[in-house]
Amino acid sequence: MRAGILAASAVATxxxxxxxxxxxxxxxxxxxxxxVISAPAATNAATGFRVDEPETSFENITHYNNFYEFSTDKExxxxxxxxxxTKGWQVSVEGxxxxxxxxxxxxxxxxxxxxxxxxxxxxxxxWSMVIPxxxxxxxxxxxxxxxxxxxxxVAFETLLDPRRMPGQRSDVLNxxxxxxxxxxxxxxxxxxxxxxxxxxxxxxxxxxxxxxVIPWKYGFKGIKSIVKIKLVAEQPRTSWSEYAPNEYGFYAxxxxxxxxxxxxxxxxxxxxxSGRRPTLMFNGYEEQVGHLYAGMDLRKDF
Amino acid sequence: MKxxxxxxxxxxxxxxxxxxxxxxxWDQAHKQLGANPQNFLILTTGMMTLIFLVLTMAVTxxxxxxxWNWLIQFRRMLGLYAFFYGCLHFLCFxxxxxxxxxxxxxxxxVKRKYLxxxxxxxxxxxxxxxTSTNAMIKRLGGxxxxxxxxxxxxxxxxxVIHYYMQVKADTRQPLVFAAVLAVLLGWRLVQYWQRPKSAxxxxxxxK
Numbered sequence: 119m120r121a122g123i124l125a126a127s128a129v130a131t132x133x134x135x136x137x138x139x140x141x142x143x144x145x146x147x148x149x150x151x152x153x154v155i156s157a158p159a160a161t162n163a164a165t166g167f168r169v170d171e172p173e174t175s176f177e178n179i180t181h182y183n184n185f186y187e188f189s190t191d192k193e194x195x196x197x198x199x200x201x202x203x204t205k206g207w208q209v210s211v212e213g214x215x216x217x218x219x220x221x222x223x224x225x226x227x228x229x230x231x232x233x234x235x236x237x238x239x240x241x242x243x244x245w246s247m248v249i250p251x252x253x254x255x256x257x258x259x260x261x262x263x264x265x266x267x268x269x270x271x272v273a274f275e276t277l278l279d280p281r282r283m284p285g286q287r288s289d290v291l292n293x294x295x296x297x298x299x300x301x302x303x304x305x306x307x308x309x310x311x312x313x314x315x316x317x318x319x320x321x322x323x324x325x326x327x328x329x330x331v332i333p334w335k336y337g338f339k340g341i342k343s344i345v346k347i348k349l350v351a352e353q354p355r356t357s358w359s360e361y362a363p364n365e366y367g368f369y370a371x372x373x374x375x376x377x378x379x380x381x382x383x384x385x386x387x388x389x390x391x392s393g394r395r396p397t398l399m400f401n402g403y404e405e406q407v408g409h410l411y412a413g414m415d416l417r418k419d420f
Numbered sequence: 421m422k423x424x425x426x427x428x429x430x431x432x433x434x435x436x437x438x439x440x441x442x443x444x445x446w447d448q449a450h451k452q453l454g455a456n457p458q459n460f461l462i463l464t465t466g467m468m469t470l471i472f473l474v475l476t477m478a479v480t481x482x483x484x485x486x487x488w489n490w491l492i493q494f495r496r497m498l499g500l501y502a503f504f505y506g507c508l509h510f511l512c513f514x515x516x517x518x519x520x521x522x523x524x525x526x527x528x529x530v531k532r533k534y535l536x537x538x539x540x541x542x543x544x545x546x547x548x549x550x551t552s553t554n555a556m557i558k559r560l561g562g563x564x565x566x567x568x569x570x571x572x573x574x575x576x577x578x579x580v581i582h583y584y585m586q587v588k589a590d591t592r593q594p595l596v597f598a599a600v601l602a603v604l605l606g607w608r609l610v611q612y613w614q615r616p617k618s619a620x621x622x623x624x625x626x627k
Binding site for chain 1: 428431432435436439440443447452454455456458459460464517519528531532533534585586588589590
């Protein structure tokens with residue numbers, strides 16, 4: 119009798135623990151992307167287009183996501199975003215441009231064929247991945263809409279739809295999520311609009327159908343599920359720096375010498391590895407982007 | 421409640437308290453702790469510490485309200501479990517986050533406010549664990565032992581603040597812990613104010 123109670127209680131505790139910490143991961147069903155171009159290997163060291171480090175598994179890239187529109191639990195985003203429908207997606211490119219346009223997703227993707235870019239991704243929380251994206255340089259889109267001389271910054275906005283993005287029903291951040299780049303950052307060839315990873319269309323949890331990737335900045339700059347891109351004259355407001363201005367700056371360049379006020383940024387946990395790696399200046403892209411910040415005090419403009 | 425039953429319930433607590441640890445070890449062995457197992461181990465052991473601290477704090481109010489005085493016999497075990505998971509939490513941080521580097525562990529611990537608060541919680545639990553034996557209770561005497569063990573309040577409050585300070589934006593979980601703790605500590609305050617004025621120690625001494 120007592121042995122029975124003991125066993126039953128232990129099982130009940132185990133089940134409760136399992137409910138809180140599930141191990142099962144759902145499948146990701148996204149279409150294969152056609153015609154992804156790989157950059158010639160010889161140019162990679164100079165351009166930074168393909169980092170020579172082991173790629174993080176597709177499994178981990180698609181099941182460890184910061185995407186508060188769906189869940190604040192990184193391991194819970196995949197399930198919460200699984201049914202996210204992107205049919206009829208449009209992206210409005212507007213503001214200080216000569217040719218403003220509302221693009222249907224297909225039109226937008228036709229601007230340039232997807233290129234494979236293997237980038238490091240460093241999260242401000244102190245973990246990192248290596249992700250084989252598919253996308254093209256944002257500069258190509260900007261070339262189509264022709265920014266005017268007054269355009270100094272680019273502002274981005276995520277979809278606002280609490281019915282499809284359940285995380286937006288809580289006020290943990292001020293929705294919609296907004297991000298921004300200085301014009302020269304936006305025009306840099308490393309800055310891409312990504313529509314895929316691992317040769318497949320972007321899964322919802324990674325920012326479907328189209329997102330920004332800026333490999334030398336902390337991950338939160340890479341705004342997901344973009345519906346609006348606006349060229350502006352003044353530095354736009356950005357979600358995380360608005361939430362905690364002393365912790366997250368507008369630039370958010372990866373920098374091992376400037377700690378987050380609450381934790382060190384000197385090292386990072388590369389997902390899939392056991393020990394921690396030293397974090398590299400500009401996430402290892404200093405050669406490519408260092409000149410953009412010449413003369414700036416990166417402690418002040420963090 | 422019979423001695424025999426008490427012993428059985430203690431066994432129940434002992435076994436159930438080990439279940440989360442067993443599952444952590446199992447999941448680690450089967451590589452199913454998720455994408456960031458280091459972080460998961462640190463977070464989960466910390467969470468278990470808070471859960472056991474709250475359970476420890478719940479014993480006295482529950483005992484007074486239900487008049488089930490035998491509940492007090494399980495408090496020590498719950499408190500020791502809190503300390504046990506707190507030590508595991510620290511060891512996970514020391515090994516997985518700081519790579520066994522004593523110097524970097526110490527620098528981080530004094531540099532980061534949330535770590536100062538967290539270390540405080542763990543450090544004040546050390547004397548409580550040491551003086552948890554019957555022999556130590558006798559040696560200290562009930563009054564002094566009880567005064568010392570009020571440090572458990574410090575540990576619980578600091579533990580919850582430590583959790584609150586390190587979350588990025590979604591503070592709902594630490595706030596739940598804070599709310600439960602506030603009820604448990606608030607109950608004590610009310611008891612303290614309502615104690616009979618003529619016999620100030622009665623509320624504490626009654627069995």
